[in-house]
Amino acid sequence: MxxxxxxxxxxxxxxxxxxxxxxxxxxxxxxxxxxxxxxxxxxxxxxxxxxxxxxxxxxxxxxxxxxxxxxxxxxxxxxxxxxxxxxxxxxxxxxxxxxxxxxxxxxxxxxxxxxxxxxxxxxxxxxxxxxxxxxxxxxxxxxxxxxxxxxxxxxxxxxxxxxxxxxxxxxxxxxxxxxxxxxxxxxxxxxxxxxxxxxxxxxxxxxxxxxxxxxxxxxxxxxxxPYIFHQIDNKSMTTDISKLPRLAYTKLYINPVSTAGASRKGEKSTEYFVGVNSILVDQKPIRINSTLLSINNRGFGGVKISTVNPYTVLESSIYSSLVKAFEEAYFPGWNESRVKPVKPFKDCYTATVRTSLGVAVPDLSFVFEDNVKWDIYGANSMVEISFDVHCLGFLDGGSNPRTSIVIGAHQLEDNLLQFDLAANKLAFTETLLWEGIRCSNFKF
CATH class of the missing domain: 2.40.70.10 (Acid Proteases)
Structure with missing residues (x-):
């Protein structure tokens, strides 16, 4: 070797x-x-x-x-x-x-x-x-x-x-x-x-x-x-995202077993895995079997980031726990209700109140090591079906998926993610909407 x-x-x-x-x-x-x-x-x-x-x-x-x-x-x-x-x-x-x-x-x-x-x-x-x-x-x-x-x-x-x-x-x-x-x-x-x-x-x-x-x-x-973007409403005002104080960092992990469809014995995965310790809904942790968040010796489990999966996919027990906590936080104080599901989503709701961070719903968070949080607001947690109907943008991945959590592209939109391969480190911004910026505000 x-x-x-x-x-x-x-x-x-x-x-x-x-x-x-x-x-x-x-x-x-x-x-x-x-x-x-x-x-x-x-x-x-x-x-x-x-x-x-x-x-x-x-x-x-x-x-x-x-x-x-x-x-x-x-x-x-x-x-x-x-x-x-x-x-x-x-x-x-x-x-x-x-x-x-x-x-x-x-x-x-x-x-x-x-x-x-x-x-x-x-x-x-x-x-x-x-x-x-x-x-x-x-x-x-x-x-x-x-x-x-x-x-x-x-x-x-x-x-x-x-x-x-x-x-x-x-x-x-x-x-x-x-x-x-x-x-x-x-x-x-x-x-x-x-x-x-x-x-x-x-x-x-x-x-x-x-x-x-x-x-x-x-x-x-x-x-x-530098990553210099102009404001949504004022192209003369620019912000260097690499200098933002809310830029956070966490470690990147390597799955020792290839996740490719065809691979050689001993080949490692080339995908980007992160260490998630917990998931919060409305700042409260949901129930999760913590062993699912680690990669085992067969390369199963863990959390990766993907641009190919359009929405975040969760192992079934994690998905059920997330939806339960979301609805417990959403229904009592938000005066909204469940409606008929729209494929590929199972959980859809009336949602009419909008903010600068998307439709008003309880916040979700991935918590990494050292209590580093990636907060997800309505623009990235919900998918608009019509003006007053939105679906939770998370999918049920079944009871024994290869990877327990795949953070999908919808949750990445209008967030900047920097992958430092030499340092094994991920930097991320949360939503740029906080700064009045979208990813489409770079000057091409």
Missing amino acids: ASSTFNKSIILFMLVLVSLCQAQQSASKPKALLLPVSKDPSTVQYITRLNIGTPSVPKTLVVDLGGRYTWIDCAKGYKSSTYKPGNCGSAPCSLADSDICGKCLSAPKPGCTTKNSTCNLNPENTVSGPVGFGELAMDKISIQSTDGSKPGPLNSVHDFIFSCATDMLIIDFARGAKGMLGLGRNPVGLPTQLASAFGGGFRRKFAICLPSQPKANGVIFFGDS
Whole structure:
């Protein structure tokens, strides 16, 4: 095991040197880069556009926070003069931990190379579940730099590692999406590849700010950057979110067992887990079997954050306890009532009183270590069905889910979350509505 770790370190060092030589900047090396992210209203998926290939073509991709690597449908219409397959035994194949080799019997093309044996990966559609089989590929990508307040010049990285997939893997995606952008904790995840390519002051860190409204861009930042947003009602007034006093921190955990649909023995999960000690409703703890909040030796349990799950999913006993406490706090003093459920939600209510933080309901909180709290208000706890009907935006995940709590995208909207991979730390803001800001208030 020690020898394998040493060999991977040498490979990563070599790839960093190559990437540093091949990274092309418009001026100096960037300290931060960004991608826009938008919400698809029909699928409630978060999508971005990555410029890839020569000539550069924007590919629409579903954002997968915990995805092992980026994968793209190469079966139709992928043409690029800078495309390269990953030859078996090469440094990129070793870095991606792929030792499966194969040839394609059809004419050579991206995703199907005959000249040499190429190493293969298992791209996964984490929206609907299917796992595919595709070669490791490399091509040029271009991403805009930023000073934290607006987009800057494009910066390019050659030999960006991703996986080719077929169109059979694109099931239940937002219209036009051709793959998934993998932001997971992996040597070939996008955040680590960018940090390796630009080196120096480019930190292995990224932040997501998901928009709550369709047709409005939120933003994903890469590297170390201020996060400067304008006010909802006054574009001349700006706030650097990285300086907010209510920015809180908690530890990130690694699940020692892979949570991917197809994995190798001993492979760790690339998803982002956090340590939740309790859940509060109206500032009072609910009843929870605390063993569910820890990851056991088979990789079950615990709490992770996801952009693929549209709503937070709770193990059944946790879900029942949350709903019971919510209704006990909601009905007596709020003069509201339960109404007919609306799929996929079980618990829907009349809700007519609105505040600057969304519909007026009892607050919910995740409590992390050292009593660090993430308070969730109506804008993130409830889903509007009509003007006077809202549903609790939490789903019942059954009695034995792989992960006990999956904090979903609706609960992340208009919150900024910063993932520091080097320090194993998550920073989060709670809702930016406190500051009169939405994630769509970055200047694109």
